[in-house]
Ligand SMILES: Cc1ncc(C[n+]2csc(CCOP(=O)(O)OP(=O)(O)O)c2C)c(N)n1
């Protein structure tokens with residue numbers, strides 16, 4: 709890929725990791741979760757706690773981007789935001805809760821600046837950022853039918869600030885700073901997303917790695933042409949929910965996998981997946 713060539717003169721001083729990304733990274737290669745272990749990933753280290761579901765989810769999402777060299781991730785404060793500076797994909801850190809507004813403006817600006825290219829804008833943020841403090845910007849991006857994907861890393865609480873309950877915490881759950889237990893049910897944001905105009909809505913967990921990859925990819929492709937998309941990934945938090953790292957996947961399995969597509973999105977996905985299969989691709 710032209711954009712990823714090393715500038716002449718820099719070959720000898722470019723750090724090894726960067727050289728490997730240019731030579732063996734995922735850019736422009738159409739890779740997927742099934743290819744993990746055969747290429748240089750855009751993330752290799754992260755500072756998350758042992759057993760954190762976010763680490764697994766982020767790795768899978770990044771391995772599933774349809775066009776990583778032309779993707780911009782918009783994030784906000786939370787445990788996931790301490791990962792993004794180490795990821796070799798363009799990313800922007802928005803003010804807490806404001807990520808969908810920043811992503812909307814960015815998508816529109818990129819369309820004007822690069823009318824002949826497709827740039828994928830993907831919001832990746834926590835449940836507090838998406839469903840509580842950022843709920844209005846999130847929903848208004850859906851009402852406006854912005855061509856962006858929103859991925860919520862749902863660890864059912866505010867983890868980065870020590871364990872407050874969020875709207876996505878389940879009823880009755882006690883976390884560090886919610887000692888009497890959550891008094892109302894988890895927000896059904898995936899249902900609200902459909903009513904708000906999302907063309908594609910999925911709920912999944914990192915325990916279903918390939919399915920998560922397929923859903924992230926579908927969401928990003930549908931957002932390009934049809935409308936806003938939403939993927940909600942249940943990512944158990946070992947630190948605030950106080951369970952050993954060995955239980956992460958077992959807990960992750962305790963959530964329902966759901967997928968909704970508007971009729972237009974369904975037709976689009978059937979068409980592009982058939983084309984991909986005829987070219988030999990599977991995911
Ligand atoms: C404008 C603003 N308000 C509040 C905060 C404090 N804050 C930082 S992280 C966070 C909670 C993040 O929760 P969530 O979005 O669920 O992500 P998690 O840490 O659980 O991954 C809060 C309230 C902030 N940084 N900025």
Ligand code: SF4
Pocket residue numbers: 755756757758759760761762787863867868944945946947948
């Ligand atoms: S506090 Fe929870 S969500 Fe945050 S890094 Fe640790 S395990 Fe992950």
